[in-house]
Amino acid sequence: MLISFPNMGPNWVAFKTLFTALDLDVVVPDPTNREAIKIGVKYSPEFVCFPFKATLGDFVNAIEKGADTLVMAIDCGPCRFGFYASVQERILRDMGYKDIRVIPLDQADLLEFHWVKTLQEVSGRKDLFIYSKYIKAVIYFLKKAKLLNDIQTAEGLFRAYEHNLGDTTRVVNELLEKLDKANTLVELRNFKKVIKNDFNSIDIDKSKTPLRVGLSGEIHISLEPYVNLDLRRKLGEMGVEVHQSLSLYDWVVHKFHLNYHRKWLEHLAKPYVPMDIGGECVWVLGEYIDKAKAGFDGFIHSYPFTCMPEVTARTIITNKLKKIYDLPIIYFSFDEQSGQEGFRTRLEAFYDLMEARREREIKSTPEFMANGQKKIYPQYGGEFYNEIAQLIQAE
Amino acid sequence: MGLSTTGDKKRYKVGIPRALHYYRYYPFWKKLLEELDVEIVLSPPTNKNIVEEGVTHGFGELCIPVKIYYGQVLKLVENNPDLDFVFVPRYVSEVPESYFCPKFLSLPDVIKILPEVPKILNFEVNVKEFPISTSAIELGKQLGKGQTASVEAYKKAQAYFDEYHNFLRDGGSVNHALRLVHRNLPFKLPKKEMKGDLRFLLLGHAYNIFDTFINLDFIKKLHEQGVEVLTIENLPEYLFKKPVIVNPRGGVLRNYWQHEEEIMQAIRFFLTKGRAEIDGVIFLISFACGPDSLISELIMRDMKVVGLPFLEIIMDEHSGEAGMMTRIESFVEMVRRKRKRLGLEPRWKSKIKFYEGT
Ligand code: SF4
Ligand code: SF4
Numbered sequence: 001m002l003i004s005f006p007n008m009g010p011n012w013v014a015f016k017t018l019f020t021a022l023d024l025d026v027v028v029p030d031p032t033n034r035e036a037i038k039i040g041v042k043y044s045p046e047f048v049c050f051p052f053k054a055t056l057g058d059f060v061n062a063i064e065k066g067a068d069t070l071v072m073a074i075d076c077g078p079c080r081f082g083f084y085a086s087v088q089e090r091i092l093r094d095m096g097y098k099d100i101r102v103i104p105l106d107q108a109d110l111l112e113f114h115w116v117k118t119l120q121e122v123s124g125r126k127d128l129f130i131y132s133k134y135i136k137a138v139i140y141f142l143k144k145a146k147l148l149n150d151i152q153t154a155e156g157l158f159r160a161y162e163h164n165l166g167d168t169t170r171v172v173n174e175l176l177e178k179l180d181k182a183n184t185l186v187e188l189r190n191f192k193k194v195i196k197n198d199f200n201s202i203d204i205d206k207s208k209t210p211l212r213v214g215l216s217g218e219i220h221i222s223l224e225p226y227v228n229l230d231l232r233r234k235l236g237e238m239g240v241e242v243h244q245s246l247s248l249y250d251w252v253v254h255k256f257h258l259n260y261h262r263k264w265l266e267h268l269a270k271p272y273v274p275m276d277i278g279g280e281c282v283w284v285l286g287e288y289i290d291k292a293k294a295g296f297d298g299f300i301h302s303y304p305f306t307c308m309p310e311v312t313a314r315t316i317i318t319n320k321l322k323k324i325y326d327l328p329i330i331y332f333s334f335d336e337q338s339g340q341e342g343f344r345t346r347l348e349a350f351y352d353l354m355e356a357r358r359e360r361e362i363k364s365t366p367e368f369m370a371n372g373q374k375k376i377y378p379q380y381g382g383e384f385y386n387e388i389a390q391l392i393q394a395e
Numbered sequence: 396m397g398l399s400t401t402g403d404k405k406r407y408k409v410g411i412p413r414a415l416h417y418y419r420y421y422p423f424w425k426k427l428l429e430e431l432d433v434e435i436v437l438s439p440p441t442n443k444n445i446v447e448e449g450v451t452h453g454f455g456e457l458c459i460p461v462k463i464y465y466g467q468v469l470k471l472v473e474n475n476p477d478l479d480f481v482f483v484p485r486y487v488s489e490v491p492e493s494y495f496c497p498k499f500l501s502l503p504d505v506i507k508i509l510p511e512v513p514k515i516l517n518f519e520v521n522v523k524e525f526p527i528s529t530s531a532i533e534l535g536k537q538l539g540k541g542q543t544a545s546v547e548a549y550k551k552a553q554a555y556f557d558e559y560h561n562f563l564r565d566g567g568s569v570n571h572a573l574r575l576v577h578r579n580l581p582f583k584l585p586k587k588e589m590k591g592d593l594r595f596l597l598l599g600h601a602y603n604i605f606d607t608f609i610n611l612d613f614i615k616k617l618h619e620q621g622v623e624v625l626t627i628e629n630l631p632e633y634l635f636k637k638p639v640i641v642n643p644r645g646g647v648l649r650n651y652w653q654h655e656e657e658i659m660q661a662i663r664f665f666l667t668k669g670r671a672e673i674d675g676v677i678f679l680i681s682f683a684c685g686p687d688s689l690i691s692e693l694i695m696r697d698m699k700v701v702g703l704p705f706l707e708i709i710m711d712e713h714s715g716e717a718g719m720m721t722r723i724e725s726f727v728e729m730v731r732r733k734r735k736r737l738g739l740e741p742r743w744k745s746k747i748k749f750y751e752g753t
Binding site for chain 1: 453454456457458487494495496497498500501504505508509641648651652680682683684685686688689691692693696709
């Protein structure tokens with residue numbers, strides 16, 4: 001049995017460890033690319049949401065690299081996501097990959113371990129369901145996911161300050177390799193220091209006062225750089241700080257009912273949408289309000305074309321929240337036809353808009369003043385955010 | 396406020412937009428609200444103007460039924476400035492294992508922020524959290540009614556709704572039945588019966604199939620081609636008792652969208668025992684519909700396996716009469732040729748064998 005899973009940005013590191021810790025063989029698909037998208041689009045239902053097509057393409061790639069067991073995260077209702085695994089399996093078999101299994105991994109089940117039983121059945125290995133083993137797998141998974149989340153946080157800040165274009169991206173890639181190789185608890189415990197050191201080695205211009213944007217949206221699109229046209233990197237290289245709490249870790253912890261940040265966002269969104277309607281809808285609304293109150297310069301909402309919950313979020317922001325909070329927002333709805341051209345122009349126009357607004361409003365609004373003139377937000381974000389912020393602020 | 400008084404009782408005026416779940420629940424809502432002493436105002440059948448209005452207010456990536464809902468709400472409010480409430484229910488879940496499409500979960504949230512919309516009359520159906528009688532009690536509260544009255548009203552509404560369903564299962568068409576409900580007439584089948592040499596199963600959400608404006612009077616077009624039409628509403632209840640398992644040989648999944656589940660349960664019958672009872676299946680889908688984009692794929696693949704002709708029609712506000720006609724005609728022709736080739740008798744309203752009770 002050779003296991004694989006679809007791409008979602010840097011999160012292959014975490015998924016990989018979940019299976020290698022169980023001593024299972026894993027093959028990581030190539031980073032999502034044109035070929036994968038082409039195949040995904042060709043064999044998917046025409047009107048299904050883009051992540052379905054992209055991940056189907058990844059699966060075909062993984063199968064060609066030898067994988068026979070594909071693991072797909074699912075979430076049962078109310079959105080389409082829960083159907084992905086079954087429909088994709090059906091399509092793959094009809095494509096002629098007769099012996100392929102697609103195993104749904106319900107995140108809520110991560111701690112109930114049905115997925116381990118399924119893997120045990122599929123692999124025929126009797127030794128998987130040993131407590132110490134699968135607990136270790138989950139611990140490694142969570143730790144790596146948390147560290148990936150930290151890398152994302154640091155990356156979002158640092159890139160806006162780098163002297164040499166591309167330094168941050170290089171550091172991130174090196175860190176991913178290192179994290180992939182860190183396979184003892186001691187290494188993982190110390191990895192936060194590694195992240196800080198590596199970022200600290202980047203030559204940055206501390207005198208800058210970059211624009212700040214919040215970014216949220218549908219999780220796959222927001223985390224996978226190939227499908228979102230490398231949105232985070234483009235913003236960073238334009239000199240914009242990107243604040244994004246959405247990550248794999250953020251989601252999984254939410255599924256364990258332990259994500260207090262998300263609970264706070266739900267509280268903010270409650271007057272507008274009182275419940276989880278699928279996707280990230282409620283939390284996008286919460287993030288938008290939160291960022292507006294904190295005096296951010298702008299907000300970016302990225303999602304797959306026609307994504308049901310995100311379209312609802314967009315409707316509510318446009319028709320209501322924008323009028324109340326007036327935080328500039330730009331929407332990107334991605335599908336296989338999204339091109340670089342219009343994308344760049346729109347981003348640049350948005351940049352100009354935010355810049356003008358900062359001059360006009362943020363700097364003169366008393367409640368934002370304290371923030372607007374500081375380089376880094378005081379008391380914003382988690383503990384790690386603040387440690388990273390110190391690195392940039394320290395003279 | 397537009398409270399009209401009859402005797403010493405105050406009657407609230409409540410508007411119901413003729414869109415989305417109207418086509419599924421109107422008889423239930425009507426009885427429920429009337430039992431709670433409400434005067435109901437219904438928006439007109441969908442027309443060009445309503446669609447345009449909806450398209451302007453709901454943006455591009457929404458499915459057309461939701462855009463029509465926007466248009467219907469705005470029309471309702473425009474025509475009736477004295478409404479006390481607009482009835483915008485929140486259907487989350489009606490059977491414990493299932494959900495509705497995310498757009499139904501947030502319907503009141505997107506409607507209440509439209510300009511000029513009066514107070515919304517809330518009716519949340521969410522059996523994952525509480526029974527429907529509780530929903531009815533909450534509804535009653537907003538109308539100044541006590542618990543007992545609301546529960547009574549709910550019971551009556553449910554009984555009436557059951558009667559309505561039985562009528563549909565006896566062969567009544569939804570639009571005919573809705574007209575009877577609206578006019579407070581007893582359920583009676585029309586004298587003239589449509590007879591055709593072919594029989595199709597027409598699948599899709601009720602608001603796609605029975606909103607004759609947006610689907611360009613699809614059923615009538617089929618009738619004109621000599622095709623008898625069955626919809627899910629006409630099928631016996633027992634077909635819907637067992638859940639459908641998607642992909643039973645692999646990663647087993649229990650379908651969690653209620654309406655899509657009904658579609659797949661209906662299909663399950665015609666894929667197996669009922670294979671010979673119909674000649675083809677047409678699935679009417681709105682552009683940008685999330686659930687149907689997946690379900691239709693599954694059905695299409697199943698149809699190929701059993702060799703049942705299948706046509707998927709995607710509708711949006713730009714669907715043209717001519718294009719639709721050509722597709723229907725060529726599909727019907729194809730099916731008719733196939734029947735001839737197999738040497739089968741025309742159907743002419745032959746009874747379907749449903750194997751009651753199995
Ligand atoms: S949240 Fe959006 S992308 Fe995800 S399954 Fe639903 S519609 Fe598709
Ligand atoms: S089920 Fe489809 S057509 Fe109906 S509201 Fe949802 S997305 Fe729109």
